[in-house]
Amino acid sequence: MRATPSGAQQRVLDAIDRLEPAYRRLLQTLVRIPSQAREEETEAQALVSEHMREIGLTVDSFDVDVQALKHLAAFNPSPRNYAGRPCVVGRRPGTGGGRSLLLNAHIDTVPVETPDAWAHPPFGGAIEDGRLYGRGACDDKAGIVECLLVAHAIKDAAVELEGDLTVASVIEDETTGNGSLACVERGYTADGVIIVDGTWPERFIVSHMGHVSFRIRLTGIAGHATSGGPNPIAAVGMVEEALRKFVERRNAEHAQHWGAKENPIFINLGMVHGGVWPGSVPGECVLEGQYGFPPPGSCESAKQELRDLLATVAHRSDWPLRAAPSIEFVGLETPPEVGDPANPIAQLLSATVRRLRGATLQESVIVGHCDLRHYTRARERPTTAACLYGPGGGRNVHGADEYFELAHLRLVAGNLAGVALEWCGVTRDR
Ligand SMILES: [Zn+2]
Structure with missing residues (x-):
């Protein structure tokens, strides 16, 4: 059964619909800026940081500090130079009293191996039949764009959250995980964490190999x-x-x-x-x-x-x-990550998807990996209320002709926004 969203939720969903065309263009722009995990993330992160400022987030852009992290078990040594390849964190402070929520997505992509094997150029951002093609379109620039869309829609709908909302655009998910680790060590943790990476709209993940x-x-x-x-x-x-x-x-x-x-x-x-x-x-x-x-x-x-x-x-x-x-x-x-599929954020996500879409969310486990571990095993304020959800469907991730199903942009952003309002609490609902 689908229930009628509250006033605040409806305003946020309406804002997502209004903003969606601009965010499709933002995804296209981001795909056209290569950010392969070979010291290439600078320009894309500059755009993300500028966009965060435009939508009223308080922005912290900082480089991974190897000296500060290298003694940690979760740090993976990397041959790359971290100068000028920042993680970018945007925050919308809550009015107080609510639970905090952090959305994380990664800007780095795997490299393009054989450009000639692509029917759509890997950095062209071509849109065809509702699919946006390009390296990173699905993994994970759509995730970045959805996190930004959620924050923007909440602001545009004039909804005040009680808990803090944090959006982290990280580097090196694909290679070391050191970007998310750097964010966590800098204090960017929260009561609930959703990593927007790697799932279709009807699935969530708490465990990986x-x-x-x-x-x-x-x-x-x-x-x-x-x-x-x-x-x-x-x-x-x-x-x-x-x-x-x-x-x-x-x-x-x-x-x-x-x-x-x-x-x-x-x-x-x-x-x-x-x-x-x-x-x-x-x-x-x-x-x-x-x-x-x-x-x-x-x-x-x-x-x-x-x-x-x-x-x-x-x-x-x-x-x-x-x-x-x-x-x-x-x-x-x-290490393998084994989470609880009944944890509070996964439960709320399931309830939100049922309420807004009339759909049942399924747990899925992945053979691949993600940055979840840094939040569940954080030295300060670890949380088990964490899962992967979004950015939605697509195919050929890490291969030729990677694409993202554009219809999932507003769908997943709407679900994430629904979770944000319930989790953080809404100060005044006009
Ligand atoms: Zn990914």
Whole structure:
């Protein structure tokens, strides 16, 4: 059953409808500004920060401070330079007495690998059949745009919240999670947190698998093409096979499933580099990838499994190299996150979706990862009232022709605004 929204809620929903065309354009503009997670986020974050000021938010734009974070277990070392790639936090202080709400979305995107494989240019922001195409359109610039739309609509509707509303546009969700960590360490936590990233309008997420990123180094002896090696590239197939069989074994041993996903344990080899010249035997070949594992595994146990596996590979009689492969763990690392789907913010979200849309919200668990952990495990004011919701539908995330279903912009923003009003409380409802 769909209930009639209160006066304040109706005004906010009306404001979202009024503002929506401008926010479609904002999403298009943001997609046209590349912010690939390779030190490219500056311009996009400048636009977000300027927009936050225009809609009356108090803005704090700050760089990730490695010195202040590096001793924390949740910090993931990064080879990148953080200067001039800020996190941007906008706040609308409440009138007092209500619960605070924080909306988080990430501005960084994964890189475009093969632009020619895109029918719509990755930074063109083309709109066709209600879909907006581009790298980051769905993951997660639509999330940024929805958070801003919620804050703007509440202001335009002249609704005063009792609790503070905070919107965080973070960097490095895709690579390290250090952007959200920096926000949390700077004090930007709240009684309730919604990460607007990675779900369709009828789903929410409180749990994800654990991930460790690794770099495997195969060492040969550099020399002329006719020197006979040992050639590290000759060992790549063996390592790949060992990793693949390990994953098959792990999934089979435990009859694993993670939510609806069968055989969820995975190892993805995402990068391989070795050699400089066709006529030379390379001195080294490096494989980089990620290992995803469900609970009760920990990052430490996952790393040990990989170390043990590689030690056995080098014992094969046909191992072509003199040295065993070495492995180091760099980049993204997160333990599995297991949240309570009945936590207060997830419950309120479900009730809001039922009330406003007459729809039932389903819990979904993800094989991927997100920044939820930084809020549920914050050193100061952690909250279990946290979930992922929005920005809505789309496809080809991380692939060619990523797109976002534009119809979900106002739908999800309306649901988020409904939660904000109920969670934070409304001071005066005219
Ligand atoms: Zn994302």
